[in-house]
Amino acid sequence: MAATPQFAATPILEVSRLSSANTNRDGTGILVTIATGTAAGKRISRVPITATGTTTAGMIRFFVSVDNGVTNRLIAEVPVTATTPSGSVPAWTALADRLAGLVLPGTTALLRATTHNAETFDIVVESGGM
Numbered sequence: 001m002a003a004t005p006q007f008a009a010t011p012i013l014e015v016s017r018l019s020s021a022n023t024n025r026d027g028t029g030i031l032v033t034i035a036t037g038t039a040a041g042k043r044i045s046r047v048p049i050t051a052t053g054t055t056t057a058g059m060i061r062f063f064v065s066v067d068n069g070v071t072n073r074l075i076a077e078v079p080v081t082a083t084t085p086s087g088s089v090p091a092w093t094a095l096a097d098r099l100a101g102l103v104l105p106g107t108t109a110l111l112r113a114t115t116h117n118a119e120t121f122d123i124v125v126e127s128g129g130m
Contacts, residue, residue, distance in 0.1 A: 010129040012042065017052075018060070021118040027063050027072030034123050035111035037104030041130040044104070044111065047096035050122050054084045055092045058116035060123075062096060065110045072112055075099075080116070103130075 014035050022029035035044065049060055058080045063072040076098040085091040104111060104127075115121055 012125075012127045012129060014125040014127070016113070016123045016125075017120060018113055018115045018123065019118065019120040020114070021116065022061075022114040023116055024114075025061065025074050027065075027074065029114065031063060031069070031072060031112040031114050033069065033110050034113050035104060035125040035127060037106050037109030038129045039107055041106065042104045042109075042127050043130060044099050044102040044125060044127045046124075046126040047099045048124050048126075049078060049094050049096060051080070051083065051085075051092040052120040052122060053091065055080050055119050056082050056117055058119070060094075060096070060121060061114050061116070062099060063112045063114075064102070064104075065112060066105070066108060068108045069110055069112065075102075080119075 016034040020030040060078045062076040064075050065072045083092040
């Protein structure tokens with residue numbers, strides 16, 4: 001264990017957009033790579049998700065792969081509620097809390113995501129190189 005706290009050496013932002021429906025929970029179908037590990041490793045700190053328009057009840061699913069996407073394993077789901085944004089109603093938004101602290105150990109490690117319904121979401125992965 002380190003005698004002093006270890007902080008991210010390099011802050012990293014990765015921005016992705018999901019829009020293709022994929023109801024699979026087994027890691028198959030259309031998955032979007034939203035973060036890629038680094039040689040020294042990468043620690044995820046925050047993952048905000050924001051819909052770009054109207055949403056219906058559904059799910060955003062997150063998968064991790066340590067072999068460049070050959071094998072994808074479901075690690076988290078974030079429920080989406082029906083929302084119609086307007087001048088007084090904000091678009092649906094959430095944090096993927098279960099992903100905070102996740103480490104992508106090496107360049108073949110991927111964090112991937114998909115949306116259950118064919119609706120558009122922007123995802124920002126806030127992380128840091130180790």
